[in-house]
Amino acid sequence: CYAYRFESIEAQADTIKLLMDKxxxxxxxxxxxxERKFFCAFPNSYVSMDSLFGFNKKAGPLYHSETPNHLQFYxxxxxxxxxxxxxxxxxxxxxxxxxVSICIDGYWQADNIRVAFGFGLHLLNNSKPxxxxxxxxxDSEIKSVFxxxxxxxxxxxxxxxxFYQKLQPVVSEENERLSQLLTEAYQKLMSENHEx
Numbered sequence: 001c002y003a004y005r006f007e008s009i010e011a012q013a014d015t016i017k018l019l020m021d022k023x024x025x026x027x028x029x030x031x032x033x034x035e036r037k038f039f040c041a042f043p044n045s046y047v048s049m050d051s052l053f054g055f056n057k058k059a060g061p062l063y064h065s066e067t068p069n070h071l072q073f074y075x076x077x078x079x080x081x082x083x084x085x086x087x088x089x090x091x092x093x094x095x096x097x098x099x100v101s102i103c104i105d106g107y108w109q110a111d112n113i114r115v116a117f118g119f120g121l122h123l124l125n126n127s128k129p130x131x132x133x134x135x136x137x138x139d140s141e142i143k144s145v146f147x148x149x150x151x152x153x154x155x156x157x158x159x160x161x162x163f164y165q166k167l168q169p170v171v172s173e174e175n176e177r178l179s180q181l182l183t184e185a186y187q188k189l190m191s192e193n194h195e196x
Contacts (some may be wrong), residue, residue: 013061096133101109
């Protein structure tokens with residue numbers, strides 16, 4: 001990955017915007033190169049994701065970047081996060097390493113910071129590379145990713161239950177340790193009091 005050095009969070013946001021715009025308009029032979037640059041400019045941690053896409057006393061520079069309804073895959077999420085979650089030109093090992101990193105210690109917020117940025121669906125649909133990237137992390141990091149997948153203001157609801165029931169056997173087939181940590185993280189989150 002090209003090592004971008006941004007002078008500010010706004011400069012990083014401008015680069016992400018520019019690269020996605022160019023990639024969406026590019027011819028196929030140039031698209032993968034632009035997607036790769038976008039990937040490299042994208043945050044490497046939950047904290048940097050929150051700075052760009054969240055609302056902390058004020059809106060982050062990419063906070064107001066909603067995906068049009070006909071393009072939404074994960075609900076009302078930033079178009080840049082959605083674009084990241086559908087990249088296909090980055091090698092799986094590198095892609096999922098970064099994906100896991102941006103989910104570690106994540107927690108639901110009433111903005112673009114939710115559903116682990118779509119990582120749960122990658123575990124379900126691309127389980128082998130997603131589980132491999134997750135399995136090299138510590139137990140506490142893994143649990144934090146699983147928690148982020150299901151986190152919300154009132155996480156004990158039917159949609160989460162159904163998703164857990166689909167995800168658990170898929171993860172179990174790939175890695176028993178991950179399966180156990182998924183169950184522990186899910187049960188702990190469901191047992192907590194989420195009253196506001």
